[in-house]
Amino acid sequence: MNDGTGTDQGMTMNAADAAAIMAEADARARPVLRPDHRVTFLVWGLIWFLGDGLTWLAVRGQHPYHGPNPGGYAATVLLAVLVSLASVGQSRAETGVRGLSVLRRWSFSLSALAGIGGAFAIEGALVHAGASRPVVGVFEAVAPVLVIGLLYLARFPVEQDWAVAGLGLWLVIAAAVGAYAGPQNVWAVAALAVGPAFLLVAALEQRRQRA
């Protein structure tokens, strides 16, 4: 090894060699060391679009309104929980990386689980307090959207990611406006406003990574 002249184990390195090494090392390291949110956004988008869309198909025309099938609703929520845990698992796959980005992902996933769990507990309290099924229906459709939207917005000061912050703000607006659509159509609003928004952010992320 000759430290001062750009040689290493007898190999001379000119500028072109150095550029090639940098490109190769960066291409190898970046996919492993930088979290890739494309799949997470894509799966969240599909879950929200299909889950809320199918729920809307199930509840539209109900007179009186009695809400979605509890089994189907539980399956959708379970799927969302699994996606959230999978995104945390992704951090484990980043071999050897430790620090703030891993902590942030754990914090987001656990906060999302706590927030949605808390919303379900409040829904139970509303039922217990005598709230009508339509009122509970509106709440159960918009509460998870509001929780996830606020969590995405809260990430902005740290990550400075305008796309994710925009998604967060959009989710908060969709939850607030969607609540006025009533217990049946709120599911359609959630499916059409939330699912495609996640898919758009996944597409933006894809474009950003290609740039």
Place this chain on the structure above:
Amino acid sequence: MSPDELDPVIHTPARLRIMVTLAALRDGDDLSFTGLQDLTALTPGNLITHLRKLEEAGYVATQKNGGGVTARTSVALTGEGRKALENYTAVLRQLLDSASPN
């Protein structure tokens, strides 16, 4: 502009690879010794030697946590190291530009 202006601490294949790999980490993250070894394809002995050089220059920081079989050494670029790599990249770009026929 001459190749001599390239930072000699970075301008070796192994150390350049180490620096670029660590620069891919997000701010506030570090990488385990074994993770860095996997990504740079260096032998443990080689990696230790080069890390020592980079650490002496103040470009990387290593931290050992725990003891015995559970000990974990983590490595990260320092602010000075990130700046040095940016300067290296700028000089390299100028060298490549001046060497190109256009």
